[in-house]
Amino acid sequence: MLTFNRTGYQPTVFLLVGIPGLESAHIWISIPFFLVYLLALMGNIALLLIVKSDPKLHEPMYLFLCMLSLVDLMLTSSTIPKILSLFWFNDREIYFEACLTQMYFIHSLSTMESGFILAMAFDRYVAICRPLRHSSILTPAVIIGLGLAIVLRGVILLSPHPFLLRWLSYCPTNIISHTYCEFMALIKLVCDKIKIRQAYSLIVAFLTGGLDFILIICSYVLILLTVFHLPSKTSRLKTLSTCVSHVWVILVFYTPAFFSFLTHRFGHHIAPRIHIFIANIYLLIPPMMNPIIYGVKTKRIREGFFKMLTIKSA
Known part of the structure; x- marks a missing residue:
């Protein structure tokens, strides 16, 4: 359905296609999607409970x-339930405002995710390059301040996106060739000139994920320079081992x-x-892998997980 406003045509409802050409296989594709979502929910909730219950894990990295x-x-949770509904029940409809809201949450939360990965890189830099000042630099107040700054950055920088798309004139179609409301998928339906909006999107992408990645690389260059000046091979390997989990998280998110x-x-x-498979991997894999990576590499988290299983089975 299309409505007319002062700027032109706008769909009242969008229709999500899913994965073009593989509609007949949506039920089978939904199985790994559901399993990954289930693992992401259980893994992240377990991680939060383990860190909360163990005072020794109340360190900046784990916070x-x-x-x-x-x-x-x-x-x-803002994307996968709707994708599964599309795959299982052919529930293709999503209201215009709901679509813009979903798009905002996806990009805003992804920006926050990038920011927290950068904060973890900063923690590793201070712990290795300024070990004697680690506790005085990363105080509880600083950790809370960094967390709030990262959240506000994601909220503020991405806030114009829904409004930019809300007042555009759309071509007479409401079909989105995607599994969810992605910015680039919506832009393809717009009939207005969008160069300024695309430029804004690119600037925001650089000021968030792009800049974060550059700063992460810089922090690890400084870490490596410090590690190479350590006196023994054993101490170098031991120091680098504290960064392994975080490096895996970086690769899983940014790749x-x-x-x-x-x-x-x-x-x-x-x-x-x-395109669509890669976009879905970007949403599915990092939330599932992050708790697994730290669970495998961190003994206290691993022990906490087994302790939770023991309590539940008792």
């Missing part, structure tokens, strides 16, 4: 990890994010289903 887990829970960005900008000859 930032808890903030990351909260964002992951909100990110997956699909960059692939998704590059395929949208330069992969015009790539099949649409590949």
Whole structure:
């Protein structure tokens, strides 16, 4: 359905296609989606409970990890239930305002996720390069302040996006070739000139994920320089081992994010289903993998998880 306002046509309801060309396989595709979502929910909730119950884990790294887990829970819960509804019940309809809201949550929460990964990199930098000042630099007040700043950055910088899309004139179609309301998928339906809006989107992307990634690389360059000056190979390996989990989290988050960005900008000859699969991996895999990575690499989290299982089975 289309409505007319002062700027032109706007859909009242959008229709999500899912994965073009694979509609007949949606039920089968939904199985790994559901399992990954279930693992993400259980893993992140368990991680939050373990850190909360163990005072020895009330360190900056794990407090930032808890903030990351909260964002992951909100990110997956704002998208995956609707995707599963589409796959299971062919529930393709999503209201215009709900679509803009979902798009805002996806990009705002992804920005926060990037910010918390940067905060964790800062913690590793201070712990390795300024170990004697770690507790005096990363005080509880500083941790709370950084957390609030990261949240406010995501909220404020992404707030114009729904309004920019709300007042645009759309072509006479309401079909979104995607599994959820993504910014680039919506832009393709717009008939107005969108260069300024695309420029704003690129600037925001650089000031958030792009700048975060540059700062993370800089922090690890400084960490490596410090580690290489340590006197023994054993101490170097021991120090680097404290960064392994965080490096995996960086790779899991930024690899699909960059692939998704590059395929949208330069992969015009790539099949649409590949674009959509990469975009879904970007939403699904990091929230599932983050608690697994820290559970495997951190002994206290691993022990806390087994303790929770023992209590529940008792």
